[in-house]
Amino acid sequence: MKGFPARLLLPVALLLIAFWQGGSAVYIYVKAGLAQVLIEGAWERSLQYGSLGHKPWAWADTWPVGRLQVNHGSELLHDYYVLAGSAGNSLAFGPAHVASTAQPGHVGGIMIGGHRDTHFRKLKNLVSGDEIRLQSVNGVWRDYTFVRGEVVDTALDQFLIDIQSDQLLLVTCYPFDSIQANGSKRWVGVAR
């Protein structure tokens, strides 16, 4: 064998890129799934002490603020712990509560965002009448009924939330099957 054959350079380079891309995708999915396991413990501690701010791992900059169950008919679509703060770092680990909106368990509009590709990938199946439940830190479950979904273009419109009405807003990216990561459109599901 006389060294690395030149003709292998291209296929190997292509293969490396393939692995890099595939790997980062897998990393995102694995992170999204595994983190929830760690968050479960943090949420149990939150419920036990009745306080927020319990971190799922030592260097986390977020913590669970609620537990969300999304049903379609009798089928449970999603069951996730909701994290504080909707910056990218929280969203990688779970659906995230938009903190300028009401806290789970408080009066007012509550907004929760989730990745279209991971935690909120099944929201597109929702039809009006579906049941959505949200558990707050005092352990109480609040039941919401899905009303409708709206598409908002963030490049044009300002989304406004009614701070006085009790509603739950689930946000994910739109179109549902697009692969573009930085699109301006969002789907907002309204549940009361």
Next chain:
Amino acid sequence: MFKTKKNPPYRIIDDHAKAFTQQGSKGLRWWLRWFLLTAVTLSILVFAAHRQAYAEGLRSLSYERLPDDVVAGEVFLRNENNAAAPYKPALHLASDLKADISGMIASVTLTQKFKNTSDDWVEATYVLPLPETAAVDAMQFQVGDRIIRGKIKERREAKKLYMKAKAAGKKAALVVQQRPNLFTQKVANIAPGESLTVSLHFLQKVDYQQGDFVWRLPTTLTPRFIPGRANTQLISEGSGWAMPTNEVPDADHITPSMVSAARSQAEVKNPISISVKLDAGLPLASVDSAYHKIVLRKEGEHHQISLAAGTTAMDRDFELRWTPRKNNEPAGAIFTEEKNGEHYALVMLVPPQQTASAERKNTLARELIFIIDTSGSMGGSSILQAKRSLILALERLKPKDRFNIIEFNSTHTRLFPQAMPADTQLVQRAINFVGSLRASGGTHMAPALSDALMQFQLSASERHLQQLVFITDGSVGNESALFHLIEKQLGRARLFTVGIGSAPNSFFMRKAAQFGRGTFSYISDLSEVSTKMGTLFAQLESPVMTQLNLTWPTGRSAETWPARLPDLYANEPLVITARLDSSPDSGEVLSLQGFGVNAPWVRDLKLSRPKNSPGVASLWARDKIAALMDQKHLGGNPAVIREEVLALALQHKLMSPYTSFVAVEEKISRPKTAGLKAKSLPNLVAKGQNLMPVALPKTASTAPLSLLLGAIFLMLAAFSEFVFRSVAVK
């Protein structure tokens, strides 16, 4: 050639057989190589993943760089004693306002008390609204009985000093101007359980409008609409709900999180106490506050005003209005100050009353375009006030007037393709149209304004006066661009702003009216609609006073701001500030000439022996800064303007876009081992509003794209390998 592991059963020809055996052993090595490569790639991948996790860990340490941290950082502590309000925020804010009004100058001290109720060391950030004309000339903070005075510094230098002190564990405070009416206040290293107060002092001219003196103070803001494409590349260092965009590059600094006053139980959120000492200098008929219940006490020559409730939530503007007794209305006033050997004057002159002849009133034909803001921020009581105002205006139109209505939010709509005569039928149609308007969507103001001004320019009628009445809360972040547009496209039209809601953007209202050479007014309550619109219509229907000229006593030179005197509307005074070469002597006469209905007029003001009024110098400098910044809005050379403003602001120790106040305590209070948490104090949602803008999170990961790319490259790799092999075998 295909590569297979098993020997094919049809090995017949020798040549082929030879070729195949060679290939077989080579294929084995090839697979080994693939395996090795995979292992290497995987380890690189694991390493990369770790790095990413590490970077995320780092980011969580430098907490304040996260755009959402305000919100993410809001820790709620459990309050065992109060079942109704089980959680309380970790940081408390209480404000106190003391104003000393003498004649037309208000000297105001606003004190903010920050209380850290958490167990962490805290850096507090608060977006502070102030009057748009405020000349901020001092800042200090107090902790215990230690008072640390702030210094005026170039903005970047002030920030640097603050960051250094913060990192070193020293207590420090910083106040930075974002807009003339919006400031960011930062306080570093508040110990657990500690209280700290930051005081700001500012001077302000009192407005004299329609025979009333008015002093208005904002206490919160209506969330600004941020047009433009979000700049996702930038890491925001502000703490707003909006990301910087190409049109509003500082959006993250002017969009604080908001909290409803109604949501808080029992206690007043963000309470403020107000006490005003009013020395009007002339006998008064009344002193009123439109949006607050006040207690009024007369103490000798002056009045003492305080809130009836003691404190109130900071969810609406505070307005104090005092009216001189009949026949005591001022015709003019002058306030002077000598400072560092220079002489400054604040002059107010009321032109003689011009009553339009009935004949003129009948012949005056006008073309009016009303723009009504129906964006989401107008939701709640604002849209009701706006609609009521507009309907009232429509009912006052005369048949010879022409009119049109433009409503705008994310898009804009004209009621008629062009201005129509105000006959009964069309006015009724317009009233029905206004009645059906609802508030929702964005505030894309520029296209609507541009459309209205364009219509005026296309309008053929030379006879008609062109008046644009703009009814809005002004909650936009791109003020400067809008001023530029107004100035460029105004033509012979005049723009009148009507500020709606509990917390209108006063900077926009005043400046848009100034560039539009009209007037501004506020309607913050339904009960005000008829009187305020009545006043506005009196201005629209009365002749304008033009060609104003101010003559100083002979031999005196003065640098006057504004340099170009504006046109005056009915019952409007001229207010200017000037720097004089020497002190004015008593007996000298200052005279204002102008052109009224058909004849010129003169108003003289006898100067009296100067009584020193502290603050006039600062007000003059503040006016000059405003005039320089106006040039910047209109496209002047930013570097030149910056130099001029900076020098002036440093000389007069004033806050400006380029100067900030910073105060640093020498003592180090936070131990090295204790961390510092960044916390933002939310502003209160303006009274009567129930819709709040929310920045929708970014909810798409790159995973699907990566998967697709991965698959494509895998196929490409296989394909190229296949091609190379076929070529090699041949």
